[in-house]
Amino acid sequence: MAGPWTVMSVNTQYGGRFDSDGRPVDRWGPIADAIASVEPHILLAQELTGWGHDPRLHAAAERSLQRRGWPLRFLVAPSATGFHTAVAYQPEVLCWRQYETKYAHLTDNGYGVAVLADVDADEDEPGLTVISAHLSAYSTQAAAQEAQRMAVRLHRYGGRGILGGDINNMPLGDREPDWAAVPPYNRSARCLPRTGPDEPWRGNRAVGEVLANAGLVDVAAHLADTQHRPELRAATGRGRVRVDQYHVTEPLRDALLDYERLPGLSDHDAIVMRLDSARLGAARVWD
Template sequence: MSQNIQIGANLDGRWEGLVDVIRNVDPHLLLLQEVDWLTDPEQAENARKALGMDLVVAPSKQLNTAVAWKAEVLEQLGTDTRYSATDLHHGYCGVQFKPLGLTQEWPAPLVAISTHLTPFSTEAAAQEAQLLVARAYRFGGIGLLGGDINHMPLGDEEPDWSLIQAHNRAARCLRREHPDEPWRGNRVVGQVLRDGEMTDVAAHLAELQEDSSLREPTGKAGRLRVDQCHITPPLVPALLDYWRVDPGDHADHYGIAVTLDLDQVDLSAARTYA
């Protein structure tokens, strides 16, 4: 599961409601964004207890990201935040895991990355995505990248841009030669992820199941499917399900949840990009 919890959740009481939403989904792996207050060790320990999960919070310039997991399902092998506080606007939190109880040994760990790409420029976000693709493959090629991607994915229909705030149009749309031209979303972030041979989980299942509802927006104000999960080739055969998680009034983004059967991972497709 991935959830942008919306800045200030610890101050206005929304965090407790989000904990209930998360515990109802009961994910083995949780990707969080906008959790800056969890850099405080005491607050982080309280979050671990509330969620019933282990937790790592990445360093960041602002609005930190985090990864949480069930220790009885996933064994932490390492943490990757090498470029989080220096090269990305909101950073990323990468954790390497050994999944427990599988029928065969893996040649590489499962890499899980929680990120929040810059909302202010699609072009800058595309450069961040290039770095994150490399981190997803870095430890053996069995990786997933999820979080608030903030920009239009490939294949989704154009929203009614006239209903979207001017600052979001300026950040997320292609440049226009004339103000009378229609707005069109800039999809370069999706192109980077596709060119990195990563699969957009919601889009893949929408086509496979002929169910366009899987492409519904996750940003309540921006009207785009900004919250996304992308997986490397070994994980594609393991993909079973995807759905939005409604946080009610507790956040301004829908959460997303994904089901993977890790016994179906194509281990022959694992490869290291050092």
């Protein structure tokens, strides 16, 4: 399908089924309503708690979207913490060629590398590589190592790639938040060390540097600068940081059309981007 593709990412907060104490809640219904309203061709989901040991949750999510008129098929990654990530795709438009999870155990929350293609594409036509990321919330250094691994795999299958999700760290170029208003556990994970109590807090941007060094484009930042819309850099989580992000490989830069936040679905804003599949740059296989 040549034309606009819509990509949505949402941290569901315990799958939309539980609160932080493990008590049942029902946030999945509103999440599914929002997904069906956006009509994403690709969905990146994080924190799908319980999906690894109870496939009924996975099945129920697919049925709920089918009933709402926007079916998606989920490719779920293994996760040592149980905070599963998934890449979902709209089967009338896209199909999957590969789903690589062999390095999932080397990250806190796991991940998979999905290679998607237009349903009408020739088999030798390059696909689109997609990773739903949920980087470590406890250490910028650990998250940066996870980002390095994911960036390598993103380039592996033709170089047309999208990495998106809960990056959990400060991106490059955004203003410092009011760190005094940020919970101390978030400051310890997301800020540079201080030499004394009077030194101001500064965000640790090591993850953003890793992704930029890998040749990836921060979608919200790029569109904020090129479209003169600084509001696109707004925070997406309760920690006052734009932790939910999309980063794409260079062949997707000129295909980017728009980006927006959707608040209120969980403790994170959902984020949506749109790209013109007819303007994708040439694929590249690195030796």
